[in-house]
């Protein structure tokens with residue numbers, strides 16, 4: 001997909017990767033860019049900078065996404081590309097206990113990192129199928145393909161995010177629905193700056209949100225399912241698939257080093 005002339009919605013657009021996506025889509029000539037976020041002021045700021053439309057929306061609430069889709073299509077035209085980018089990261093309260101996250105943390109991560117994608121698809125699929133197609137770009141993470149040491153809720157819900165995107169792509173390929181998953185490692189945003197314990201990913205190369213947005217443009221142009229801004233992730237997936245036990249051993253070793261360091 002070439003985003004020029006398209007109507008695009010980006011969730012989690014108040015800052016970080018979502019903000020960079022909005023700016024890049026605008027620069028590429030999108031007809032309309034909608035910046036949606038729980039943080040209404042941040043979304044308004046992103047939208048104001050690019051002459052876009054802001055939307056206050058909690059992606060973990062089905063009715064809020066439904067309302068946004070309805071209003072955007074009424075005001076701006078049919079949505080060509082929906083970027084389900086909002087996400088949350090909780091670190092395990094006890095680094096030495098994989099099951100230490102609270103039920104509230106599990107529910108929050110599931111609500112945003114998984115159901116946010118499901119609700120977007122639920123709201124848009126009937127509309128897109130009726131008009132012959134549409135595009136979903138779901139921001140997941142390399143943690144959904146590999147893992148995130150010290151963050152059970154994040155690792156698990158990001159794996160679920162990949163699972164849903166695969167299912168969406170398989171089920172609706174013949175309906176003209178295209179799907180890409182954006183799976184970076186470390187990106188210099190508030191999410192990683194606010195979380196301790198993410199050093200392995202960060203040591204492996206931190207990209208700016210703008211660099212990630214550039215990879216998205218390229219990945220959308222190629223209509224590739226897997227968009228990997230950190231190219232080395234492709235090799236890690238291959239190693240994991242080739243020898244799962246060896247990969248788990250390597251990750252445990254990395255965890256020990258992280259703990260000692």
Ligand SMILES: NC(=O)c1ccc[n+]([C@@H]2O[C@H](COP(=O)([O-])OP(=O)(O)OC[C@H]3O[C@@H](n4cnc5c(N)ncnc54)[C@H](O)[C@@H]3O)[C@@H](O)[C@H]2O)c1
Pocket residue numbers: 011012013014015016017018036037038039042057058059060085086087088112139140141142183184185186187188189190191192
């Ligand atoms: N930063 C990284 O290293 C990294 C790496 C891989 C994947 N990701 C993913 O990229 C996406 C964007 O993350 P970021 O790094 O820009 O983080 P960020 O924290 O800077 O931005 C996330 C945005 O999502 C919004 N948000 C959170 N919950 C929401 C909800 N319920 N409804 C609507 N908006 C909500 C926040 O208000 C915030 O503006 C996330 O899905 C994240 O998991 C980030």
